[in-house]
Amino acid sequence: MSQTPTKSRYSMGSTPNMVRSLVVIGALMAIIWFMVPRVNTLGGPVVDVHGTALEVKQQSGWPIVEAVDLPDDWKTTSARYVKGTDGLMTWHAGYQAPSGNYVAVEQTKDATRTWVEAQTNRARRVGELQAAGLTWVKYERGAKVQNSLVNRRTEPGELTTLLTGTGSFDEMVFVAEHLGPVK
Numbered sequence: 001m002s003q004t005p006t007k008s009r010y011s012m013g014s015t016p017n018m019v020r021s022l023v024v025i026g027a028l029m030a031i032i033w034f035m036v037p038r039v040n041t042l043g044g045p046v047v048d049v050h051g052t053a054l055e056v057k058q059q060s061g062w063p064i065v066e067a068v069d070l071p072d073d074w075k076t077t078s079a080r081y082v083k084g085t086d087g088l089m090t091w092h093a094g095y096q097a098p099s100g101n102y103v104a105v106e107q108t109k110d111a112t113r114t115w116v117e118a119q120t121n122r123a124r125r126v127g128e129l130q131a132a133g134l135t136w137v138k139y140e141r142g143a144k145v146q147n148s149l150v151n152r153r154t155e156p157g158e159l160t161t162l163l164t165g166t167g168s169f170d171e172m173v174f175v176a177e178h179l180g181p182v183k
Contacts, residue, residue, distance in 0.1 A: 049093045052079035053182040056091050062159060064091045064107050068180040073098040084108065085118040094165075095175060103167035103175045111152060111160035119162050120148040129169070131176040138169065147172060 053066045059081065067074075078094035091107040106119050123141035129149070130136070136149040148164040149172050161179070163172045 047076040047079050047094075049076045049079040050182070052081070053091070053093065056081040057182045060089065060091070060109075062091070062107070062109060064159070064182050065105065065161065065179040066093055066182055067095055067105065067175050067178045070095065070175075070178055071098075077102070078104075085115045086112045088112065088115050090115075097167055097171045097174075099168075099171070101167040101171055102165040103163055103172055104165050105175065105179065106162040106164060107159050109159055110156060111162075116150055116152065116160070116162065119164055120150065121146050121164075123148055129173065131173045132179060134176070136163075136176065149173075149176065 049066055053064060056062070057064055075096040076094070077096050078092065080092050082090060082092070084090040088108045088111065091105075093105045095103050095105075097103060108115060120139040121141050121144065123139035123146060125137060126140045127138045128135055129138060131149070134151045136151050139148040139150065141147075145166050146164065147167060147169055148162060149169070150163075151161045153160050163175055165172075167175075
């Protein structure tokens with residue numbers, strides 16, 4: 001008759017043993033967590049706003065603008081020429097301010113009221129300001145952080161320029177003062 005071996009008291013498990021095991025596992029996980037490098041900020045690829053603007057100018061024949069001579073701490077984030085609201089082709093250039101806020105330049109020919117409403121996210125008009133020798137209408141959307149400046153041209157064939165994003169009005173004025181024709 002064979003006798004079954006007696007079980008070790010450690011194999012039965014106990015609360016103190018379980019706590020010790022969890023402490024050892026937690027310490028190992030903490031060591032690994034501190035050893036693995038982490039990214040502090042996410043950044044996309046560098047966007048060539050000027051190169052895209054040259055292509056858009058050649059393709060459209062429009063006298064579009066871009067932000068020129070911005071300080072190095074301003075980053076380009078996007079550039080495209082796409083069909084927008086009311087089927088209007090829209091030039092878009094996006095910039096990130098040193099604060100992390102976003103400012104986009106949007107331009108289209110013969111802008112409609114619907115196009116302006118869509119670009120400003122149906123924000124309410126809150127006044128006007130002067131920047132870069134132009135009058136800009138201020139729009140502010142309170143529920144969703146979005147500010148916009150619009151320099152709307154009403155003559156046929158003229159371009160409306162709109163600045164929009166999470167940037168403050170001061171940041172938008174800064175971009176407006178750096179807008180220049182694409183050369």
